[in-house]
Amino acid sequence: MKRRTSLNRIATFVAQAAVIGVLLVVWEAMAGGFGLEFKTLDPVFFSRPSLVASDLYSGLLKGEFTRDFLFTIQTSMWGLVLGIISGIMIGFLFAYLPWLNRLFEPLMVAFNSLPRPALAPVLVLILGLGMASKIVLSWSIVFFIVFYNTYAGILSVDPDLLKVAKIMGSNRFQIFRHVIMPSVFSWVFAALRVSVAFALVGAVVGEFVGSTQGLGYQMEAARGVLNSNRVYSILLILMMIGVVLTEISKAIERRLLRWRPPAPGI
Amino acid sequence: MVQSKIRLEHVSASYGNVEDQNVVQVLRDVNLDVREGEFVSIVGPSGCGKSTVLNLAAGLWSPSDGDLSGSINVHHSERKQTIGYVLQKDALFPWRTLIKNVEYPLEIAGMPRRQREELAREWINRVGLSGFEERYPYQLSGGMRQRANIIRVLAYDPEIVLMDEPLGALDAHTRMVLQQQISDLWSASRKTVVFVTHDLEEAILLSTRVILMTKRPATVSASRAIDLPYPRSIMNLKLTPEFRSVYENLWNEFCGLLQ
Numbered sequence: 001m002k003r004r005t006s007l008n009r010i011a012t013f014v015a016q017a018a019v020i021g022v023l024l025v026v027w028e029a030m031a032g033g034f035g036l037e038f039k040t041l042d043p044v045f046f047s048r049p050s051l052v053a054s055d056l057y058s059g060l061l062k063g064e065f066t067r068d069f070l071f072t073i074q075t076s077m078w079g080l081v082l083g084i085i086s087g088i089m090i091g092f093l094f095a096y097l098p099w100l101n102r103l104f105e106p107l108m109v110a111f112n113s114l115p116r117p118a119l120a121p122v123l124v125l126i127l128g129l130g131m132a133s134k135i136v137l138s139w140s141i142v143f144f145i146v147f148y149n150t151y152a153g154i155l156s157v158d159p160d161l162l163k164v165a166k167i168m169g170s171n172r173f174q175i176f177r178h179v180i181m182p183s184v185f186s187w188v189f190a191a192l193r194v195s196v197a198f199a200l201v202g203a204v205v206g207e208f209v210g211s212t213q214g215l216g217y218q219m220e221a222a223r224g225v226l227n228s229n230r231v232y233s234i235l236l237i238l239m240m241i242g243v244v245l246t247e248i249s250k251a252i253e254r255r256l257l258r259w260r261p262p263a264p265g266i
Numbered sequence: 267m268v269q270s271k272i273r274l275e276h277v278s279a280s281y282g283n284v285e286d287q288n289v290v291q292v293l294r295d296v297n298l299d300v301r302e303g304e305f306v307s308i309v310g311p312s313g314c315g316k317s318t319v320l321n322l323a324a325g326l327w328s329p330s331d332g333d334l335s336g337s338i339n340v341h342h343s344e345r346k347q348t349i350g351y352v353l354q355k356d357a358l359f360p361w362r363t364l365i366k367n368v369e370y371p372l373e374i375a376g377m378p379r380r381q382r383e384e385l386a387r388e389w390i391n392r393v394g395l396s397g398f399e400e401r402y403p404y405q406l407s408g409g410m411r412q413r414a415n416i417i418r419v420l421a422y423d424p425e426i427v428l429m430d431e432p433l434g435a436l437d438a439h440t441r442m443v444l445q446q447q448i449s450d451l452w453s454a455s456r457k458t459v460v461f462v463t464h465d466l467e468e469a470i471l472l473s474t475r476v477i478l479m480t481k482r483p484a485t486v487s488a489s490r491a492i493d494l495p496y497p498r499s500i501m502n503l504k505l506t507p508e509f510r511s512v513y514e515n516l517w518n519e520f521c522g523l524l525q
Binding site for chain 1: 324326346347349350351353355357359360361362363370371374375402403404422
């Protein structure tokens, strides 16, 4: 049985790799690779996997991405961390002070309905081309995700658990520490993956709109001079960052929420 | 003279407030006296207000729930954890392992880690859950969870144990196993227990006294001492003529209440 599942996994992996491989080959061929003359896709716009690979390789060797890579990672992580902290704090505040929640509800709904990338020009205008405008943009997305999850987490604390904890003599602090906090954190960590992905979105969009650094900025600059190889290289790097961050947050989620029943398969 | 632990005198209660015109009277002139060392079962039609009696005894009624009249006296010492409450739904903390769940009230009471771990293990062992200490609630069956739920309460040694249909959600077999365990635990400790159930048979099998309650608004319609010796074997007791006669006697009255 065990052998079969591991064989199955290898087969799946091979098939998945094959799909990607075929797509890359088709792309390469259509954009005039393999010495083909007929170009369905103009390599000026579509580049070619081989050209992207060599650009990425030489770029990495020369360290042409390092500074921008660090900039983007830094901004998105700041956005993420600040978004999580402030989201949890404001979530608690609003859940415990209903009048405050009522007071700010229209404002929160309005801001949350706003397509956040539209904030980028305003933020760049106010905060300039540096890191701050990107951090705030990234934060503005993460904050609402965490805020709503915290709020929902507090309101959905199992009343039976509260009852039991109370009868067992827990004081207010102990109820907060042992019942409410774990419940809220389960919601926040369940939303961690989404938060991480959106933190990156915020950072990159901010860099598109106005920046002097960052992968988004470099991509925009490469596009300006029609350097499509570089555009695709950066796209690939962003993809990698996304994958790595998602895997890390999945691992954190698995570790911290290991008391949860595994999600039913679809 | 055996001390009275829970005493309700002329207690009437209703949920909701008059302004909403949505008042539901649940209890009407309830008189109840539970003495130290008794195992009292309260039986009645579902939704009749049995749980309300437990909530009153546990001090969980707040004025915002509705109107309450009469006098309620619960005698216990000044300790913090004098009352144990077992809910029908096992209210285990999903983020704590079985042993950590049993340890919770001990932790709250400030018992040192070693000592509480040892005590928790002892109780886990007593109800046959050894080997499952590090499992999370979702990894346990319904019967195991309910056992954990019960020993979590017994482990902190409350003076009064309130149980609200703790076996209501279990299958017939598991139910019988747990009835036996509850009976054994009780005859060893002789704690004051108030046990709410809608199952008359279960009530007689476990209790020293059975109280029948009427439909809503509920009041006490009968209180019968069950003179069957302990320790009891749940499986065998059901077949004895003594049990049958008590059962038949109460059954007629119980059926009358359902109409």
